[in-house]
Amino acid sequence: MRYPTQHLALPFFEDAHRRLVAELSDWAAAQQIDETHVDQACRHWVQALGAAGWLRYSVPASHGGIFPVLDSRCLVLIREVLAFHSALADFAFAMQGLGSGPLSLAGTDSQRQVLHRVAAGQAIAAFALSEPMAGSDVAAMQTTAVAEGTDWILSGEKTWISNGGIADFYLVFAKTDAAAGARGISCFFLPAQAAGLQVAERIDTISPHPLARLRFDACRVPDTQRIGPLHGGFKLAMQTLDIFRVSVAGASLGLARRAFAEARQYTRQRPMFGQYLADFQLTQSALGDMALRIDAAALLSYRAAWQKDVQKTNTTQEAAMAKLSATESAQWVIDRALQMHGALGVTVGQKVEALYRDIRAMRIYEGASEVQSLIIGRSLLKEDRDASA
Numbered sequence: 194m195r196y197p198t199q200h201l202a203l204p205f206f207e208d209a210h211r212r213l214v215a216e217l218s219d220w221a222a223a224q225q226i227d228e229t230h231v232d233q234a235c236r237h238w239v240q241a242l243g244a245a246g247w248l249r250y251s252v253p254a255s256h257g258g259i260f261p262v263l264d265s266r267c268l269v270l271i272r273e274v275l276a277f278h279s280a281l282a283d284f285a286f287a288m289q290g291l292g293s294g295p296l297s298l299a300g301t302d303s304q305r306q307v308l309h310r311v312a313a314g315q316a317i318a319a320f321a322l323s324e325p326m327a328g329s330d331v332a333a334m335q336t337t338a339v340a341e342g343t344d345w346i347l348s349g350e351k352t353w354i355s356n357g358g359i360a361d362f363y364l365v366f367a368k369t370d371a372a373a374g375a376r377g378i379s380c381f382f383l384p385a386q387a388a389g390l391q392v393a394e395r396i397d398t399i400s401p402h403p404l405a406r407l408r409f410d411a412c413r414v415p416d417t418q419r420i421g422p423l424h425g426g427f428k429l430a431m432q433t434l435d436i437f438r439v440s441v442a443g444a445s446l447g448l449a450r451r452a453f454a455e456a457r458q459y460t461r462q463r464p465m466f467g468q469y470l471a472d473f474q475l476t477q478s479a480l481g482d483m484a485l486r487i488d489a490a491a492l493l494s495y496r497a498a499w500q501k502d503v504q505k506t507n508t509t510q511e512a513a514m515a516k517l518s519a520t521e522s523a524q525w526v527i528d529r530a531l532q533m534h535g536a537l538g539v540t541v542g543q544k545v546e547a548l549y550r551d552i553r554a555m556r557i558y559e560g561a562s563e564v565q566s567l568i569i570g571r572s573l574l575k576e577d578r579d580a581s582a
């Protein structure tokens with residue numbers, strides 16, 4: 194099944210984006226990676242994406258990437274195309290960028306050397322922010338980093354860490370000033386083999402991918418491996434999420450476009466009551482609603498990415514709108530597509546059945562839908578306050 198390309202004519206995109214999609218679509222359609230064993234498959238995807246050069250879009254040009262600053266439209270489109278073909282391929286791509294994002298944004302030159310290996314698919318990255326009692330409420334994290342000479346001693350737990358168990362390094366957020374809330378968090382580079390770091394539990398989810406709970410038992414980290422400003426970790430995490438939340442919107446769009454393509458193909462071929470499913474007005478109306486939601490979410494997503502790349506303004510609000518709209522719409526579209534397939538839709542092994550599972554976590558991770566609404570509302574009120582100040 195081919196990834197559709199009509200939307201690439203929109204003025205948000207340049208010829209480089211159109212060429213990128215054409216090349217990536219051919220590449221992705223030709224890949225044959227066995228996804229039975231999720232860790233192995235994920236490693237294979239990272240290696241393949243790295244060898245083909247696609248991971249170079251995840252890091253800055255100074256350290257092995259394509260652009261001096263990450264191009265948000267490329268990230269959105271790459272995730273769309275990959276998710277259209279394989280949710281695991283999209284996951285492998287996305288985590289290399291998110292897992293190394295704080296380094297790209299705030300690492301020193303020597304800290305950023307590892308980015309060459311991230312871009313080549315030779316080092317797997319992970320972003321370790323969430324905790325058992327601090328998912329949406331990041332500032333409530335309990336992992337601590339206590340200074341000892343020129344080192345920091347990390348203690349605590351992180352959970353739902355993507356690539357947990359297969360990552361070569363983790364970017365870990367910890368409290369460096371326990372009393373300062375969001376203003377007392379810092380970010381640390383921790384190699385997977387660090388003494389005291391343990392993969393405490395592997396977590397199985399409805400859309401399988403490497404995921405784990407990590408335990409830090411007095412892990413010693415030199416201050417040279419602290420990323421960005423001391424106590425500036427919360428903002429660094431938010432800035433990283435501002436970039437990658439838009440790309441989650443891209444991934445959701447890829448899943449929705451695939452479900453839509455499956456639904457169109459199926460309803461044209463499925464005989465029912467003497468005609469085809471697509472001949473019923475009910476089906477036509479449902480397909481129309483699906484197209485509407487995909488286009489509306491796509492426009493919000495491309496706007497956010499374009500605004501970041503071209504206008505270079507703060508896009509916290511637009512990124513939140515893009516993620517909220519695209520993930521919620523994709524869930525709805527995929528559900529409609531599954532419904533059109535009837536009992537076949539819930540049959541394990543059917544593409545729509547897999548899409549139905551793949552989309553669900555996207556409404557939760559990198560900021561749940563409720564958090565996105567909150568970010569949008571708060572940001573609007575801040576604009577009002579600033580205007581009246």
Ligand code: COS
Nearest residue numbers: 322328329330331332375428431432435509558559560564
């Ligand atoms: N960029 C830069 N700075 C930001 C920012 C952003 N996008 N968002 C917030 N900040 C700053 C604020 O300006 C504030 O700065 P000052 O201390 O200088 O005033 C500081 O960070 C704290 O912000 P805020 O008061 O809004 O923090 P809250 O604790 O209220 O948290 C939410 C806000 C809920 C929005 C935040 O915790 C969040 O995004 N949660 C979801 C986390 C998430 O996505 N988890 C998934 C993990 S990865 S799978």
